[in-house]
Amino acid sequence: MNPAIEVIGVTKKFKRRTSLLRYIFKKEKKEKIALDNVNLTIKEGELFGLLGPNGAGKTTLVRCIATLLIPDKGEIRILGKDISKNPNFARRNIGLLTSGERTLYWKLSAIDNLRFFAALYGLSGKERDKRIDFLLELLELKDFADERVEKYSSGMKQKLSLARALLHDPKILLLDEPTLGLDPAFARFIRNFIKEELIKKQRKTILLTTHYMDEADELCEEIAFIHNGKIIDVKTPEEFKKSIPHKDVLEIRFLGFIEKEDFQKISGVENFTLFSENGIWTAKFICKDTEVILNDILSILNSKKCKILSVVNLEPTLEDVFIYHTGKSLKEDTTEKL
Numbered sequence: 001m002n003p004a005i006e007v008i009g010v011t012k013k014f015k016r017r018t019s020l021l022r023y024i025f026k027k028e029k030k031e032k033i034a035l036d037n038v039n040l041t042i043k044e045g046e047l048f049g050l051l052g053p054n055g056a057g058k059t060t061l062v063r064c065i066a067t068l069l070i071p072d073k074g075e076i077r078i079l080g081k082d083i084s085k086n087p088n089f090a091r092r093n094i095g096l097l098t099s100g101e102r103t104l105y106w107k108l109s110a111i112d113n114l115r116f117f118a119a120l121y122g123l124s125g126k127e128r129d130k131r132i133d134f135l136l137e138l139l140e141l142k143d144f145a146d147e148r149v150e151k152y153s154s155g156m157k158q159k160l161s162l163a164r165a166l167l168h169d170p171k172i173l174l175l176d177e178p179t180l181g182l183d184p185a186f187a188r189f190i191r192n193f194i195k196e197e198l199i200k201k202q203r204k205t206i207l208l209t210t211h212y213m214d215e216a217d218e219l220c221e222e223i224a225f226i227h228n229g230k231i232i233d234v235k236t237p238e239e240f241k242k243s244i245p246h247k248d249v250l251e252i253r254f255l256g257f258i259e260k261e262d263f264q265k266i267s268g269v270e271n272f273t274l275f276s277e278n279g280i281w282t283a284k285f286i287c288k289d290t291e292v293i294l295n296d297i298l299s300i301l302n303s304k305k306c307k308i309l310s311v312v313n314l315e316p317t318l319e320d321v322f323i324y325h326t327g328k329s330l331k332e333d334t335t336e337k338l
C-alpha cells in the first residue's frame with residue numbers, strides 16, 4: 001500500500017517567553033522543542049493513532065501536516081508530494097478536525113456554516129447543496145440544520161466540525177482529539193462513525209491523536225507513542241501490549257499526601273506513575289512480581305498516614321506500556337507552562 005502521509009525528520013521549536021533572570025539563574029533554555037526529529041509513515045486507508053500525554057507534541061505535528069505550521073527541519077509528504085512545495089495539493093487532500101479551538105461560527109446556523117466553508121473549497125450550487133445534505137444526514141444533524149450553532153451541545157458541535165472537515169471529500173483526515181470532553185454517547189457515536197463510515201465504507205486515511213488509551217486500542221491499526229516531542233515506538237496495540245517483558249501491574253488508590261520520591265526507593269519496581277483525580281491518588285507499579293513490592297508500598301503509605309481505598313492486580317494495558325517506557329501516565333500533564 002502506498003504511503004499517504006510521510007513525516008521525515010521533522011523538528012519544530014517554539015520560542016519560550018522566559019525572563020532574563022530565569023534564563024540566567026535557572027538556566028532555562030529559550031526554546032522548547034515541541035517535535036524532535038519525528039519520523040512516521042501512514043499508509044493509505046490506515047487508521048493510525050498518535051498517543052501521548054498533554055504537551056507531548058500531538059497537535060504540533062497535526063498542525064505541521066495540515067500546513068498551518070512550518071517545521072524548522074525535515075519534510076512532510078502527502079500522497080507522495082512535498083507539502084512545502086505543494087501546499088494547495090495538501091490542503092485539497094486533507095480534512096482537519098481540531099478540538100478546543102473555535103472552528104465554527106456560533107451565531108450562524110449549521111447549514112450556513114457549511115455553506116460558508118463549502119464556498120472556501122470552491123463548492124457551489126447543486127453540488128454544494130447535495131454534499132451538505134449528505135453530510136447532515138450522515139451525522140444525524142438534519143433536524144437541527146437551521147438551528148444556530150450556539151444552541152448546539154458540545155457533541156453536536158463536534159459532529160458539525162466533522163461535517164465541515166469532510167466537505168471537500170478529502171482522502172486524508174487529521175482528527176486531533178476528536179472525542180475530547182464529549183459525553184459517552186457522543187464519544188461512542190464519533191468512534192463508530194470513524195470506524196464504520198470513514199474507514200470501512202469511505203476508505204479514508206486517518207491520523208487520530210488521543211490521550212485516551214481505550215480509544216486508541218479500540219480504533220487504531222497502528223499506534224505511535226509520542227512523549228516530549230519524540231516518537232518512542234510504533235506498533236500495533238497488540239504488539240505494544242506484548243512488548244512489556246514483566247507482566248505484573250499493581251494499582252493502588254488512596255487518600256492522603258505522598259511524593260513521587262517516597263516510592264522511588266522500592267526495589268523490584270520497573271517503573272511507576274502517580275497522579276491524582278478528584279482528590280484520589282492512584283499509584284501504578286509495573287514490576288516482575290507484585291508480592292515482592294506490596295509490603296514495602298503498604299508500609300510507606302502507612303507511615304505517611306494515607307488511607308488505602310483499593311489494591312488491585314491488573315492485566316497490562318496500553319497505558320501501562322506507556323508508563324513502562326516513559327514513567328509517565330497518559331493522564332499526566334507534560335505541557336510547558338508558558
Ligand SMILES: Nc1ncnc2c1ncn2[C@@H]1O[C@H](COP(=O)(O)OP(=O)(O)OP(=O)(O)O)[C@@H](O)[C@H]1O
Pocket residue numbers: 014015032033034052053054055056057058059060061211334335336337338
Ligand atoms: N504556539 C506555541 N508557542 C509556544 N509553545 C508551544 C506552542 N504550541 C505548543 N507549544 C508547546 O509545545 C509542546 C507541545 O504542545 P502540543 O500542543 O503539540 O501538545 P499536545 O500533545 O497536543 O498536548 P494536548 O494533549 O494538551 O493537546 C508543549 O510543551 C506546548 O507548551
Ligand SMILES: [Mg+2]
Pocket residue numbers: 058059060176
Ligand atoms: Mg493537542
